[in-house]
Amino acid sequence: MLLREQLSSRGSTADDTADHQTYLPFQIMEDLMDKLNVLNYDEEFLKDLKMRPLNKHYFALQTNTGEQFFMFTSLSAWLIRKAGCKFEQPQEYDDPNSTIASILDATREFGILVDFPPNKLKQGCGKHAVYILNSLADKALEQLKFVWHKPKPPPELDEDSSVVEDDSELLLERIEEDMAAEDSEDDEDNLLNIDDLQNIPNISKVVIDVQKPEEILESNTNTEEWRLELEHVLPLLKVTIKTDARDWRSHLEQMKHHRGGMEETLSSAKSQLEKLERDIGGTMDKIQSREKFLNSQLENLLNQHRSMQDELAKVTEHYKEVSGGVTERQRLLIRITDELELVKQEMDERGSTMTDGSPLVNIKKAIAKIKSDIAEMDVRIGVLDHTILQARLKDKNMLNSQISA
Template identity: 45%
Template sequence: MSDEENKDRNAGKHESSDIQIERSPGEAYVIFIEMNNLLNKLKLLNYEDEYLIKWKMKALSRHYFAIQTNTGEQFHSFITLAAWLIQQSGHNFEKPQEFDDPNTVISGILNQLRKLGYEVNFGTNKVKTGSGEQVIYTLNRLADEALKVKGFSWKDPEYENEAEEQDDEPNGDEPDEAELDLNKIEENMLRYDSDDQDAEDENIMNMEALNKLNTMVSGKNLMTEKRHEEILESNTDANEWKLEVERVLPQLKVTIKTDHKDWRTHIEQMHNYQESIDESLKETKNYFEKLYDEISRTLEKLGSREKYINNQLEEPMQAFRNYQDRLAEIKETYRSRSTGINERAQILAKVTSELQRVKEEMEEAGQSMTDGSPLIKIKKAMESIKSDMKNMDVRIGVLEHILIQAKLRHKDLINDNKDK
């Protein structure tokens, strides 16, 4: 391979790595949006009643399948929810059991997804974790199919007509435009303060602007001095001033919205509670002081009594401790000696078992020596043999007789043949 080809391949690798690195910063949050969409689809399918209650499953959070927490629990929830969605889409799919093969169950779910016409370009290992992009994709597609079967369709958003809103007349209950809101006043004041602060910061950073500001301030001081001189001689008409005040007075009206959570609405009630607490405290304070004195005296008596009892029981307690130590020593000697007794008891048990075996053998030998049953059996056997021998002798005699007769007949036949 040439050097140019190697350079081209390396350049291609660098380009591919750059492409992989240049990813959108919001791509990591897409999985959370998809999980939220899945949860909304499940709510449209009424999964609280049909799935959680009937199948006795735990409710899902907004980020349940987006973040890996408990792999076993998430995998069980995934396959169970997928089976329920497949059933909701009108197809037969058994509820997964505890001892089912995970690979078989996942393959069945993905095959069902392919039958519905959706693309599956990942393996079974991607969904074994029970969380991630592939799991949410699978459940979203199954939920879409279930919504189609249920006849649900997404409608376009409806926007209100701005012209109609402008033409609507204000209600009588609504506050007048001339009335001011304290919240708006506070916001404006904060905004003006922040603008002034920004202006001051900019003036501090800009030395030239600071010099200009000093000249402006000096000019303003001169103007204020002139105004003070003019104020000493007022040319204002009192009637015009009253008319102006009457005209502006409705605009200066301030309305405060009643908020039950605001502490100002409950200030009077708080004062009443405080007064009632103070009054009840005066009555109960004496009782508490008396009770405190009685408890203190009782504790002092208990302490003195405890000291007296401890002094009286000091010697018996010391004797009791000595007896306990002596008892512990005796128990220790008993344990050490009991171990020797146990060993000797085991040896005795072995000797007694051996002695019992020897006794049984001796008894069997004595019984065999004193018992005459074998002799009787031998005598009976000899008698039966003798009777058998007699029978055999008789049979032998009969056979000899028959044999002699046969020989004589044979001789007679030979002699007859010779004479002829």
Template identity: 35%
Template sequence: AAWLLTLAGVEFPAPKEYDDPNITCGNLLNAVKKLGFAPPSYHPTKLTVGNGKEVVGVLDGLVDYVLERTRHTYKRPQYSPQDGQDLDLGAEDEAETAAMEGADEFAMPPQKDGDDEEEEEGVFADPGRDGAGAGAGSGAGIDSEKAVLVSKVDPTLWKIELERVAPKLRITIAADSKDWRSHLDEAHQHKEVINKAWPDSKQSLERLRADLNSTLEKLQTREKFLNEQFEGLMQQYRASRTTLTDVQETYNRKTEAVADRNSELHRIAEQLEEVKAMMDEKGSNIADATPVARIKTAIKQLNKELHDMEVRIGVVSHTLLQLSLRNKRLLQAQAALSDEDED
């Protein structure tokens, strides 16, 4: 794009490798606007990827503008013999010989003489001559490159015959991986490509090396300056870091001790709650007068029962005493009677 803008007459320096791609794309679109192109509807960041319809559209517009500005005209290409063509003559001759043998084996069926003459005149006419077949006399003044070939063969029949014969005439020559000639050709081609690309690549690499060395020197100088400037702060930081480590260890130990004390406190609190519950239960029992009233009622009941028992005991004793006295009297009376009887 930078080269096309230069051809279009706009001063646009080629971007470097470490330039910001967003800024470069923005400058590119501004340069394109100077040529009279309409502002694009997309953001310049679309061009940073290096592909897509946006990039192709910009390049296509610049190419058309440059061709129109330079009034470029297209000419017929001139073909020249390429390097290494002599090495392929043997393979091409073998392919042509095999193709001719295949054509002899699968020749077309015989036709009438008139048809053969028409085919020879219409199809196999030499395009490099002044005319085609029967029209050679009338086309003598026409350029051989612009000569028109006229065929009287039925296109459908010709296509059918071509489809029938073409697969049999096709020859596939397998490339031999051990052929030193092919390896030599590839080596020569690679050498030419490297020789062509090496000067530009060398310059780019030299510039890159110079930029890297300059950047590395700047980084080393800056690093040295920062180390010298912040040496005192680094020492203070190391001392503070050591102090922080000690304080952190002390804090961890104190935290563990506090956790142990908290667990012991919870255990003692549970025991205290149990003792309080027992004391509350006993206090409620002491403050309650119902058992005392019951005891007093029971004592009164016992006293009454004791009094009744004493009365009964007295009655029984009196009864027993009377009985014993009666028995004693009876015994005395019987004894007196027995004495009288003896007398």
């Protein structure tokens, strides 16, 4: 404790602020658990998704990144729906970037300030995740019109009525009080009332005579018998007080014992801790001086590195633009190549038909056949003409013969 106090006294206000920022997520996480219990997340969220209950520091510490991220997205989606906005339940195999972007868009619609990059939520834990969940829980409580009230302490009871006596705890004071009460009751039973004494005549003289012995009283009890009787009764007179772990006296003794041990240990370890503090202080000073030296030496290189990174980003962007044009031109080239192949195929077919002589031979054969058919038809026509002429001459002769007759 002394070392911690000395180190904290040497720190600055910035260190106190850093410590506060470090422990702030734990405090917000505890408030978030209270709000989730008010929203009845045990029945409406955990049972539907069949998940285990969250502990009070679940999102403040990193344990299992995949499980915490899925729990964060699922709980955020449930809170968004509780706040009155439609939101689909995310799945394990969804794209994390799109899921985070959807959650942040819904968060901004509620008017919640988001001033950090989305990749801070990929781990599913930390102060940014706790901040988003706590803000969404507030919006869900506003949707339910829930209002926090100041706590009302229970009415204070009197000490006599609030303290319940434990019969199993045997205290020496209680035994003494009971014994004193019994003795007083016996004495009251044996004593006469003052009014009764006044009614008895000459009672004062009798009492005075009894109270004033004429000679010194001497005990006639045997000493040995009295000791034997005392030894016989002594075990029965012992009072056994059972120690209870709940008794504040035992706790006080333990605290005194532990405090003495701590003081003894601290006295022996104080010198070593002071030496350790001096060593740590010297080492921290050396580290700070070396850090400043390295920063001064590497400042030019860091500036060059930043400029090179900017140039690389510009070249990468230009490459993406050019690569997009090249892809489009490649597609155009493939289409033109296909059309050229079709044209070449048609030209090859036409060239093969032009150099082939079989159609000309077929034409000549057809002409020759047509000529033979024409000659045959001419012969048939001549025969028919001759037959018709003979028939006419025959008819003419028959007519002449009839006329002459």
